[in-house]
Structure formats: C-alpha cells, structure tokens
Amino acid sequence: MHRSGLGPVAGVDEAGRGACAGPLVVAACVLKPTQLTSLADLDDSKRLSEATRETLYKAVTRYAQSWCAIVIDAGEIDRIGIHVANIEGMRRAIAGLDVTPGYVLSDGFAVPGLTAPSLPVIGGDGAAACIAAASIIAKVTRDRIMVAMDSELPGYDFAIHKGYSTARHMSCIDRIGPSRQHRMSYRNVRARVLTSPEPTTIGLQDEC
Template sequence: MVRGDLFWGLQGALDRRGLGPVAGVDEAGRGACAGPLVVAACVLRSGDAARLPELTDSKVLTAKARDRVYDRVVQRALDYSVIVISAAEVDLFGIHVMNLEGMRRAVSALRSTPGYVLTDGFRVSGLPAPSVPVIKGDKAVACVAAASVLAKVTRDRIMGDLHDVHPHYGFDVHKGYSTTEHSAALTTHGPSPVHRWSYANVATAAAAHRARPPHPVVLTVAALENPSVPIRALSPYVGNNERSAAGVAAESRGGARIS
C-alpha cells in the first residue's frame, strides 16, 4: 500500500526548510537474548512514496515482503549504513548504552553527514547533526521505517547463519528472542557463545550448566535483582551494569508523536 502524506511529511517539511538530507535511524534485536544488535541509518528521496509502496514498519511485514522492501530501499536510497554490534559488546556495556552508540555509529557511517536525524523513540546525544526522536518512528516516518527494514533483514540473515553454527537453539525461527522453544533449548544445552550472558535467563542457564562466559559480562540491574539468577555461581566473571537498567532506558524515551 502507498502510505499517506503524513508518512513522508516530516521528512518533506525538513527538506523544504533546507534541513535535509534527513536520515532515519532504527534498530533490530534490542529485545533478543542472543545474537547481535543491528542498527541502520537511511536517507530516502522525498518524492519516492510511489516507488516504495510496501514500505512500513519491518515488524508488520512478512519475511518475503521485508526482503522485497529491503532490495528496493537499497536500490532507491540516497544513502544508508548498517552497523552490527556483537553480543559481547552488549554484555559489557548494556543494551541501552549500545543501542544509542549503534545509532551514533550508523549515522557516522553514512557517506555524507545528514542535515537532520530522526531516531525511533530514543533521544541520542553526540550525533553529527540536529536530531529528534519520534515515538513509534518506524510506523510514522518513511526513512525510519526504511532503516527498520534494513536492520531487521540484516539481523535475520545473521541469525540464519548462526543457526548453521549452533543448530540446537532454533535461531533461524525465533531469531534469538525468548520463546518457549528457545528457553527449552537454553535449559537443555546451556548458552552458546553468541547468547547475551548478561541477561537473566541466559545467566541462569549458564549457572545451571556451570558454564563460564566466553567474554567479559556485566549483568543488567534486572538480572542482579532477579532472585532466580545465582550471582555467586557466576562470580567473579560478572559485574553490575547500572547503565543498562530499565530506568535509564525509560528516562531516555521521548520525542514527537506522529499520528
């Protein structure tokens, strides 16, 4: 479907005021407990609505539709970048810290500095251009939706490759998110090197299997406050990562709502 004027309107308004090019930024994999966090930035042509008729939030597209939109965005975008952040970095610095850092990296990786940046939901400091967070930006703004598709398709393909290396977990199906099947595999096999060992469910499975993290791990506050996580069994391999607490993430939420 061709989205209405509102979907392209914010970018168009910024372009008309000489504040373009406008880059949209979004991530995929924030809520997963295995695999990387992937962040993309994308600059679209303001007049491309008719040429990107299926473009919308990646989460509401089927896998086949996402692949079609991905190919079209890559073909039509004025500029784009995709950044992959490993589970090891997430474990060391926390998901929220790396989410924001990934957005900075993605914008910096564009071939030219944008005039304005629209991020999906989070305020991001340290960007090379003025920016504003847009609530549910992947549903509200075309360039953010395009970034969401680039990030999601890239990450899904990575998880398919990781399934070939670690077939016990079903990464090709659940993409590293905490499904019933994934939880059962964690209980049976313990975590793999590509799991996020700082997460409560992964840390619990690791302790049950007497497994040690393959890289430095700083537990989230949520994990530290979870009575089911046997902290002593994991010490001294883990520490306290207050920067990834849910409260920090909540404080950084905000921005414009486009509806």
Template sequence: MRRRTDPALARDNRGIGSRTVGAVAEISRRTARNGKSGTTARNGDWPPRVVMRRAGGLRTLEAALIRSGLGPVAGVDEAGRGCCAGPLVVASCLLAPKAYDSLAGLDDSKKLTENERERLYPIITRRALAWQVVVIPAWEIDAIGIHVANIEGMRRAVAGLETRPGYVLTDGFRVPGISVPSLPVIGGDAAAACIAAASILAKVTRDRIMVEMDGALPGYGFATHKGYNTPEHLAALARLGPSEEHRRSWRNVRGLESDGTTGRVVADPAHAR
C-alpha cells in the same frame, strides 16, 4: 552488580509521539552546535519552527523538515533489542525524494511479512541516497548494556553515512553525540518513511545473521525464533545451556552454563539468587 550509565543518556529522552504525526503541529527546530546534538538554534536568520501538514503519511515529518531547509533527512532504527541471543543491528537510511514512488508498502518492519521485507530491502538499498548497517555483537552488549549499545549503534550508523544528513530522526531515543540536529520519534518506524526504511534494513540484516547462526549453532532454533524469548528458545536454552551468542547479562541467561559434554545445564553459584 550495578550497571554504570552514561550520564548523557540519563537526560530527557522525550520525543514526538506517533499520534502527533498527520496532524497540524509545530516542532521546535534543533541544531548541532559545537558538535553536540539537541542544542537550541540561536541564529535569528534560521526558521524557528517546522510546520507539519495534514495527510502527509509516512513522509509528513521528512517533508516538513525539507521544506524548512533541514534536509536531507536520515532515519535510524534497530532490530534485536529484546532478544536474549544474537547481535543488536542498527541501520540508518537517507531516502532520495524519488525513492518513495518505488517503495509502495513501506511500513514498520514489524508490521510486514518476511517476504515483504525481503522485497523492499533491495529497493531501499538501490534507491537510498545513503544507508549504513551496524552490527553490535552479544559480547559488546554484555560489556556496555543494551541501552548504551543501542545509542552507540545509532551514533555509528549516522556517522557511517556517505551523504551527510541535514537532520536525523531516531526511533524512540534521544541520541547524544550526533553531529547534526536530531529528534526522537516515539513509534518512529510507523511514523516516518526514513525510519521505516531503516527498520527494514536492520530487521532483514539481523534475520539473515540469525539464519547463518542456526547453521553454526544447531539445536537452539535461531533460524525460527531469531533469538527472541519464545518457549521453544527457552526450552533449548535450558537443555543446552547458553552459547557464545547468548547475552550473558540477560536475566534468563545469566547463571546458566553447559558442562560442555552432555549439554546438561548447571547453575552458576555466583548467580544462584
């Protein structure tokens, strides 16, 4: 079955690469006009460019935007995009300037240990100007597709912030429909502090959900692999069949079902090919 794609999502998704961060660069300023993101500013009184200075670390992008009057800056990231089970979790975070001093070790959540993420999580939630976490369940991912779910989750996460950002940095994807200027940053969770903070909020929240899910659905090992396609998870999936928390639109899940008694897995003829 062909999946319908929102035409707005088929547009240019190019962003700034992480290798650009830390070098002297210029970013064209974007602004929201008529409620749409990504349109070009036409007011001659606005600064036409944002200049990034060298050696700003994870604060390079945010500091450049704030210097140009575009703050406060929010970051958005997700966790669980590549999993075949469990929800997609999207978080947004708007860090206060003084919060950086207490966030030593802040980095892309994938580079941190579980203990490091758990240590940073309460600091981020206490020190952030605003933050929001959105959980998109497996059934919704199956209904609209993972990419559309990712974009929709980012929209919801930004809309849910109690403090309105002046600019939004997203990890990797252009997000149509955000009512403030935004920029996709490739590898953003390793390039901007606000995205790194959002990635930790999303990852910790999702991991906790998967641990709880392991208690409700024993046998799959969700507490260990968190729904990713590990050999242990795939073996359990073949043995037990998919649960209600598995994404039926995933190729390795589609076409499998349990007979409901012995756990024996049978193929669905509709997906036999």
C-alpha cells in the same frame, strides 16, 4: 524538512534489542525525496511479512541515497549494556552514511551525541519513511545473521525464533546450555549457565 533546508534527512532504528542471543543491528538510511512514492509499502518492519521485508530491503538498499548497518555482537552488549550499545550503534550508523544528514529522525527516544539536529518520533518506524527504511534494513540484516548462526550453532533453532526469548528458545538453552552468542548479562540466560557448551563464534560485520 527538505523544503525547510534541513535535508537530507536520515532515519535510524534497530533490531534485536529485545533478543537474548545474537547481535544488535542498528541501521541508518537517507531516502531520496522522489523515492517515497515507489516505496509506499514502507512500514514498521515488525508489521510486515518476511517476504515483504525482503522485497523492500532490496529496493531500499538499491535506491536509497545512502544507508549503513552496524552490527554489535553479544559480547559488546554484555560489556556496555543494551541501551548504551543501542545509542553507540545509532551514532556509528549515522557516521557511516555517505552523505552528511542535515537532520536525524530516531524511533522513540533521543540519541545524544549526533553531529546533526535530531528528533525522536514516537512510533517512528510506522510514521516516517526514512525510519521505516532503517527498520527494514536492520531487521532483514539481523534475520540473515541469525539464520546463518543457526547453521553454525545447531540445536538452538536460531533461524526460527531469531534469538528472542520464546518458550522454544528457553527449552533449547535448558537442554544444552547457553552459547557464546547468548547475552550472558541477561537474567534469563545467566540463570541457565550451568551446562554451557563451547561452540564456535561466527564473525559479524557491519554493512555500509
């Protein structure tokens, strides 16, 4: 695409869409064309070990031409819905880049309202390096938030399941009720509202 005059090309992806607690994190990333060989291990973040993700996160955020991570908290997800939050997060992540992309690649579905032409790529986080880089930024950023949240809200084991609807997570909610970091619009959380505690909500910030 660079050779066709469409560069720089940005990739955009999210982490936490399927979770029932914690934020949605959406990241956009523009890689330098000469950087691709040095990031040959880039892949869908879900296929990589935590150690590999951390190593690649450090390399991507250090050497990328530009990157941005947007954090959308549980309250906003409840207010506007997860799909709208995802689309809005992608727009904000692209807008937060230091460079103006000539083209945007998204993972799996079209993103309306972008300022540049875009193309959805099925399985994009495993097929396009810029989407894979965005996937790693989003995943590592969100995992770090959930580990910090585990310290702020003990009892939910957020550092282990990262807010996804595992049997262990559901057992924690059954025992102590949902927290303010849970997505109350999600059916499996809403059904467990009966004994909700009043923990402190931690602040969440974007990174660009």
